[in-house]
Each structure stands twice: as structure tokens, then as C-alpha cells.
Amino acid sequence: MGGRESPLILASRSPRRKALLEALGYPLRVVFPEGEEEDLDLPPKALAQALARRKGEGVEGDWVLAADTVVDLEGKVLGKPQDPEENRLFLRLLSGRAHLVHTALYLRTPHDVVEEVHTARVRFRSLSEEEIAWYVGSGEGLDKAGGYGAQGLGMALLEGVEGDFYTVVGLPVSRVFALLWERGFRP
Template sequence: MGGGTPPLVLTLASGSPRRRALLEALGYPLRVVPPKVAEEGLGLPPRELARELAQAKGESVPGEWVLAADTVVDLDGQVLGKPRDREENRIFLQLLSGRAHRVHTAFYLRTPGEAVVEVHTARVRFRSLSQEEIAWYVDSGEGLDKAGGYGAQGLGMALLAGVEGDFYTVVGLPVARVFALLWERGFRP
């Protein structure tokens, strides 16, 4: 009948396998609860959209320690969400080819004492891609479940010319900032 304090568990309000893997790699005990929040039709600018969605996702899930996030790809103010199909994925990659865009990842962190919402932005530059390279990537299927239609941490690394800012913001979670906030509030992995 051991007493003591039960171990803290972080509720991840996200269905993203990448966010889960990042937090598990740091050693956080997780409870994954994918939120049921509509991501379409809000009509907000990209940065505000990321913030609004992260907060809505976090607030929709119960728990003392809750983390939610949302990533939005911003091409000159146009939101490139998750492609609906391979054809839309091809169109996204054509739009991104040879250009720079922003990636906004917002997170919502609820602790027993407060809630924190922040938006982090990185700038990503794509190489100029041939139609053959675009077809290769689209055929991989990797981009279909990712904002902007690509994954910087997977095969999509071959498409990038550079990243300015936090790479993990592009992946979907500004890990160092989230870690620091949890640590400051007494949540240790």
C-alpha cells in the first residue's frame, strides 16, 4: 500500500505520431487523446489559425497537464493544410518549389496553475523541384497527413534548401520551449 504522489502524466491532445514520438523520446509519460476539433473553415490568417486550433484542441480534452499543438504552413498568407489527395499534394509542392514559406506551430499547455498559449514560427526554403522529384515524393504518400504536404523529418528532407529557426517547429512541436515550460512548472520526464 505505497503512499506517495502518483506519477505525473502528460495528456497529449493530438493524433500526431510525430509529436508523440518527440515527447516519448524525452521520456514523458503520455496519455494520448486525439481531440475532436474541426480544422476547416475558420477563415483566420495562418498564425492566428494555428493559435486558435491549438487552444481549441487543448481546451477540448480533460486533464491537469494537457499539451495540444497545431501546425500551419503559410505561403504568402495562404494556408496550405493537409492535402486532401495526391493531386492536391502535387499542387502544394509545385507552389512551394523554389520558394520560401513560414511554418507556424502553436501549442497550448495547461498545468494545474495556468494555461500557456504560444506561436512559434520558422522559415523554410524549398529547392527548385523537377516534376519527376515532385512525383517521387507524392508517390511516397508521406505528405498526405502533413500540413503543407511534406515532412521535413522524413523523405521531405530532400526537398528543403534550408530552415531558419527551430527545426522542431517545422516538425510540429517547439520541443525545447515545451520542455522548458514543463520543467519550470515541476514536470520532469
């Protein structure tokens, strides 16, 4: 079964995930899953997996990919900030520290279901209040787990990433490509 006969259905609202898959040339259809942002009382890594599974299971289709990213600061989940004030708080918490980013995958094919969680470690520089105000003022962090985007203006906040950079962005692209390729789904 090849990729051109049926599209890959992306169960995600993330424009970043869509852009990454389109950059690889996959035929793609985006379906917004319902209820994806509900809170569950789970540790960060398990939460990422549960949310990815919920998104994927909520969408019909032969080839369905869902993902969810959770920022984990010493076991505490930093979700998407509710407002600029919470974004400012998150950046203060992350400033000068390392944290984990877990991105979970849910891939359903005509033959199997694959669920995985990929983790990267991110180190933030020590940020001044002026730098935090600049970033919060951009609005970029409001729709992103942890309140920052590593691929955008947020790149100025990072000191380093250990692991797959694209896990931090929200989709471990190399692994997704390999999983699809192994199952005969080609771009």
C-alpha cells in the same frame, strides 16, 4: 507536482509529436481531440493558435499539451492535402520558394495556461516534376500541413530552415521542455 504522478496528456493525432515527447521520457497519454480539423477564417498564425487552443480545451486533465502546425505561403494556408493531386499542387507552389511554418502550443497545467506560436522559415529547392512525382508517390505528404514532412523523405526537398527545425516538424521541443520544467513537470 512532478511528471511521474500524472501523465502529460497530448491532445493530438500526430505520431510525430507523440514520438518526440516519448523520446524525452515523459509519461504520456494521447487523447484524440474532436473537431480539430475544422476550418476557421483566420490568418495563418492566428489559425494555428485557435486550432491548438480548441484541441487543448477539448480534453480533460491537469497537464494537457496541444499543438497545431500551419504552413503559410505568403499569407495563404496550405493545410493537409486532400489527395495526391493537391499534394502535387502544394509542392509546385513551394518549389524554389520560402514559406513560414507556424506551430502553436497550448499548455494547461494545474496553475496556468500558456499559449504561444513559434515560427520557422523554410526554403524549398527548385523541384523537377519527376522529383515532385516521386515524393507524391511516397504518400508521405498526405497527412502533413503543406504536403511535406521535413523529418522524412521531405528532407530531400528542403534547401534550408531558419529557426527551430522542430517547429517545422510540429512541436518546438526545446520550448515545450522548458515550459514543463519551469512548472515542475519532469520527464
